Amino acid sequence: MRRTVRTLAAIGAALAGLGLTTLPAAAQGSADGDRGEVIYTVERDDTLYGIADKYLVNDAAALELARHNRIRNPRRLPIARTLRIPNALLRFAEVELEVDSFSGPVTLDGAVPTVGTRLREGTLVRTGRNGFVTFGARQRFGGRISLPSNTSARLLRARRYVLGNRLDVDFQVTRGRATATSPRLEGEDRLRMRTPLAVTAVRGTEFRIAYDPEAGDVSLTEVTEGNVAVAAGGEERAAPAGFGIASSAAGVSAPEALLPSPGFEDPGAIQTGEALEFTLEPVSGATGYRVQLARDASFLDVINEQLTGDVTARFDGLDNGRYFVRARAISASGLEGLSDAYSFRRKRLGVAAEAGPAGDDDSYRFAWRGAGDGASSYAFQLWRDGEQAMMLVDEIGLSTTAIALSNLSAGRYKWRVAIAQGDEEEGLLKVWGPAQVLVVTE
Numbered sequence: 001m002r003r004t005v006r007t008l009a010a011i012g013a014a015l016a017g018l019g020l021t022t023l024p025a026a027a028q029g030s031a032d033g034d035r036g037e038v039i040y041t042v043e044r045d046d047t048l049y050g051i052a053d054k055y056l057v058n059d060a061a062a063l064e065l066a067r068h069n070r071i072r073n074p075r076r077l078p079i080a081r082t083l084r085i086p087n088a089l090l091r092f093a094e095v096e097l098e099v100d101s102f103s104g105p106v107t108l109d110g111a112v113p114t115v116g117t118r119l120r121e122g123t124l125v126r127t128g129r130n131g132f133v134t135f136g137a138r139q140r141f142g143g144r145i146s147l148p149s150n151t152s153a154r155l156l157r158a159r160r161y162v163l164g165n166r167l168d169v170d171f172q173v174t175r176g177r178a179t180a181t182s183p184r185l186e187g188e189d190r191l192r193m194r195t196p197l198a199v200t201a202v203r204g205t206e207f208r209i210a211y212d213p214e215a216g217d218v219s220l221t222e223v224t225e226g227n228v229a230v231a232a233g234g235e236e237r238a239a240p241a242g243f244g245i246a247s248s249a250a251g252v253s254a255p256e257a258l259l260p261s262p263g264f265e266d267p268g269a270i271q272t273g274e275a276l277e278f279t280l281e282p283v284s285g286a287t288g289y290r291v292q293l294a295r296d297a298s299f300l301d302v303i304n305e306q307l308t309g310d311v312t313a314r315f316d317g318l319d320n321g322r323y324f325v326r327a328r329a330i331s332a333s334g335l336e337g338l339s340d341a342y343s344f345r346r347k348r349l350g351v352a353a354e355a356g357p358a359g360d361d362d363s364y365r366f367a368w369r370g371a372g373d374g375a376s377s378y379a380f381q382l383w384r385d386g387e388q389a390m391m392l393v394d395e396i397g398l399s400t401t402a403i404a405l406s407n408l409s410a411g412r413y414k415w416r417v418a419i420a421q422g423d424e425e426e427g428l429l430k431v432w433g434p435a436q437v438l439v440v441t442e
Contacts, residue, residue: 038090038163038188042081048074051083055163061089087168092159094121095169097135100144101301104131119155127151127176132302143169143182143191148292149305151176156194164188172196177210195219198232198247205241208336219247220335222258244335259283259329259337262311267325267342272349272431274371276318278325280311283337286329289313290336294324297341318346320373348372351419351433363406364438368417370401379418379430384411385437413438 040051048071052062066074069083077083097119099108105128106113119125119135127133127147134146137158147153157170167189171178174196182191185204193200195211197219205226211219221230222244229238232247239245243255263281271277280289291313292305303323306313313327322345328336353368370376380403382393392413393405416435423429 036087037084038087038161038166040083040085040163042077042079042083044079046077046079048077055085055091055161056089057091065089085163087159087161090161090163092161092168095158095160095167096138097145097155097158098138100134100136101295102131102133103301103303104128104149106131106133119158121155121157121159123155125151125153125155130304132305134300134302143180144300145171145181146179146300146302147173148177148179148302151178153178167191170194173209173211175212177208179206179208181206195247197249198230198252200228200230202226202228210334210336215334217248218334220333221245221247222335222337224258224338242338244333246333246335253333256331256333256335258335259286259331261338261340262286262289262327262329264325264327264342268344270426270429271318271344271346272372272429274317274348274350276315276346278313278327280313280327282311283329285331286337287332288330289327290330291325291327293318294326294341295321297324297343299324299326299341317348320347322346345425347423347429349419349421349429349431351378351417351431353417353433353436355415355436355438358404358406360406362408363404364408364440365402365404366415366417367402368433370419372419372421374421377420379420379432380415381417382413382415382438385414388414408440410440410442413440 048062048066052059056062065085068086099113099115099117101115102113107126108117108123125147127149130149132148134144136144151173152175153171153173156172157168159168161168169191172194178193180193182202182204185191191202193209195209200207200209200221205228206224207228208222219232221228221239223239223241225241227238227240229236230245230247230252233249233251235251237245237252237255239255242258244258245255246253260283262283265279265281278291288307288309290305290307292299293303293315295301295303304315306315322343324341324343326339326341328339330336349372351368351370353366355364355366358365368378378398379396380393380398381391383391414435414437416433418430418432420428420430
């Protein structure tokens with residue numbers, strides 16, 4: 001009690017010196033996200049110190065709270081009066097955002113993370129070309145934030161206040177893009193994602209934000225689930241799922257319907273080539289597409305992406321395994337549309353071949369080398385150009401990597417080689433190399 005008496009006396013003296021009087025109650029209800037305050041309704045037996053002892057960071061915060069609300073007598077607070085308490089005065093526990101997955105160039109304050117690395121308030125996150133990272137929260141929030149390539153972002157705040165057990169997460173993207181998922185916001189919980197131009201506030205939703213200072217002074221918000229409110233330039237608009245908003249210093253655009261998900265031509269085809277290739281079905285109104293590869297269907301573990309101005313996307317080689325691909329159409333405003341995830345299998349299997357004289361005038365040697373893991377056999381075909389239905393040579397089940405032919409009459413021939421492997425899912429998997437031309441002269 002001795003500490004209580006001294007603190008109350010000090011606060012009372014300070015307030016008396018200021019000559020403050022009690023103001024009428026402010027607005028009732030929940031957290032004021034714009035002003036960074038929470039509204040607290042005084043209960044029976046509440047005192048200023050009692051509120052400070054339970055909810056504020058220290059004794060000095062009680063004096064600041066009194067000044068902020070023009071309270072004269074800290075011992076007597078009218079029941080049902082509302083107090084505006086700045087978030088900066090509230091006691092809190094840090095929300096533990098951790099690295100769930102990452103690939104490629106990713107740094108946190110310049111250091112390369114590991115899975116499980118904590119993301120602290122104020123930390124600068126950077127992803128480079130083909131760098132991707134997803135952060136997950138372990139507490140009741142259970143949300144996730146994912147950053148793709150070429151993004152700079154900072155965690156401004158990640159707290160759970162003692163007062164009301166209220167969540168407060170604030171994340172800023174200064175360049176690039178971010179996807180946020182917040183499945184379990186309750187009561188006065190708050191998740192805000194911002195760019196230098198706009199603030200997006202959400203409750204139980206999934207959405208993306210983007211900002212590129214070199215591409216124009218525009219901030220983008222794309223909603224894939226739930227609803228968000230976007231504020232910029234003194235204006236605010238709501239956007240439901242399936243819509244996006246472009247914001248600038250001048251204000252907020254009307255919600256724009258997001259373009260539909262592009263389809264793929266044969267998305268489940270086994271990717272056996274040295275590079276992975278995907279062909280999209282065009283979407284009306286699209287100016288380009290973003291195509292992404294991931295290890296999981298939720299695209300939390302993204303491993304590569306490509307922006308393309310046409311309907312083809314080509315990626316460098318990938319280890320064997322099962323992966324997922326998705327694409328988003330980009331509108332003229334820069335908003336990226338909806339997407340569906342497709343599963344595909346990567347199994348490298350191919351053959352490179354060449355032909356040349358076999359050492360005498362009328363013999364030719366055809367040699368090849370296979371690419372792929374596992375025991376392989378080969379097939380060889382040769383025919384006169386334009387007469388593929390009438391094979392001159394058609395060998396299968398070859399274990400050697402070369403064949404010699406002689407007595408080929410003058411003319412233009414085509415030939416090709418296939419590699420074949422037994423596969424648990426497909427049975428026999430067979431891939432033909434490209435047909436090549438051989439011209440035999442007299």
